[in-house]
Amino acid sequence: xxxxxxxxxxxxxxxxxxxxxxxxxxxxxxxxxxxxxxxxxxxxxxxxxxxxxxxxxxxxxxxxxxxxxxxxxxxxxxxxxxxxxxxxxxxxxxxxxxxxxxxxxxxxxxxxxxxxxxxxxxxxxxxxxxxxxxxxxxxxxxxxxxxxxxxxxxxxxxxxxxxxxxxxxxxxxxxxxxxxxxxxxxxxxxxxxxxxxxxxxxxxxxxxxxxxxxxxxxxxxxxxxxxxxxxxxxxxxxxxxxxxxx
Numbered sequence: 001x002x003x004x005x006x007x008x009x010x011x012x013x014x015x016x017x018x019x020x021x022x023x024x025x026x027x028x029x030x031x032x033x034x035x036x037x038x039x040x041x042x043x044x045x046x047x048x049x050x051x052x053x054x055x056x057x058x059x060x061x062x063x064x065x066x067x068x069x070x071x072x073x074x075x076x077x078x079x080x081x082x083x084x085x086x087x088x089x090x091x092x093x094x095x096x097x098x099x100x101x102x103x104x105x106x107x108x109x110x111x112x113x114x115x116x117x118x119x120x121x122x123x124x125x126x127x128x129x130x131x132x133x134x135x136x137x138x139x140x141x142x143x144x145x146x147x148x149x150x151x152x153x154x155x156x157x158x159x160x161x162x163x164x165x166x167x168x169x170x171x172x173x174x175x176x177x178x179x180x181x182x183x184x185x186x187x188x189x190x191x192x193x194x195x196x197x198x199x200x201x202x203x204x205x206x207x208x209x210x211x212x213x214x215x216x217x218x219x220x221x222x223x224x225x226x227x228x229x230x231x232x233x234x235x236x237x238x239x240x241x242x243x244x245x246x
Contacts, residue, residue, distance in 0.1 A: 016072055056099040060109070063092040065139065065168025068106070070096070080143035082106055083170075087159050089114060090166040113162035118175065121145075121154045131158050131169055138169035145171070153178030 061070035063083070068076040076096055078088070086108055088094075093110030119133025121140070129145045129152075130137045138158060140150075148171055150156065155176040158169040 012073075019071055056097050059096045059098070061094055061096065063088050063090060063094055065090045065166060066141070068094050068096060076104070078106060079104075080141045081147075084141050084144035084147055087170040087172060089159055089161045089170050090168055091161045091164045112164070115160050115162045116172065117158050117160060119156060119158050119169075121150045121156055122152050131156060131171070133158055133169070139167055140169060140171060148174050150174060151178055 059070045059072060059074075059076065061068040061076065063078060066078070066083075068078050070076055078094070082088075088108065089112065091112035092108055093112075095107045095109045097105040097107075099105065117133045119131040119138070121129060121131050124130055124137075129140050129142065129150065131140055132138075138160070144150075148156070150171065154174055156174050157172040159172050160166060160169050
């Protein structure tokens with residue numbers, strides 16, 4: 001049994017090597033054909049992918065929701081930002097160009113059939129986001145959550161492969177923000193209005209106190225009461241002087 005498995009693995013590996021060799025041969029033949037037909041314009045600004053493909057290694061593969069599985073059987077990391085921006089789903093065919101300096105350049109070459117469903121975002125016990133749709137929980141790339149600023153309870157449009165039972169989905173749009181967030185914003189607005197009214201009321205109370213303190217008093221009456229004893233003394237002195245002169 002083990003011997004049979006080993007032979008099968010050897011055949012699979014041999015087929016992969018044949019496919020890779022055939023792809024390289026085909027690329028070389030296409031390049032020669034373009035040169036012979038004169039379709040390659042001199043002085044034309046090359047695209048980065050074309051330029052890098054000439055000196056780099058090109059690998060095709062299938063996206064599985066997180067990574068690309070190449071035709072060589074190896075796994076290649078796909079930048080989460082690229083996957084989210086391109087709304088990649090499991091089953092999409094990709095072309096990877098590994099440049100001479102080691103950079104990875106991806107290009108979507110064969111999008112699989114898609115369908116769209118509406119679901120609700122949420123968090124699992126480990127704090128990872130998922131979208132519940134059609135009775136199933138779909139995993140979502142964190143980059144997609146960050147880009148759309150998704151929060152638990154948000155209603156979203158999810159892109160899924162049409163003919164594959166995938167565990168992964170890609171967010172296309174946020175349809176409705178969570179009701180709890182709206183309630184918080186409403187409470188905040190009501191609180192803000194209450195605080196403003198409260199501050200205005202305090203201001204009016206302070207203004208009333210200032211008016212009371214600054215209100216004019218009957219200073220004339222108080223001065224007369226204060227000087228009355230002195231006036232009486234002065235009057236007595238004047239009378240005494242008049243009597244002595246007479």
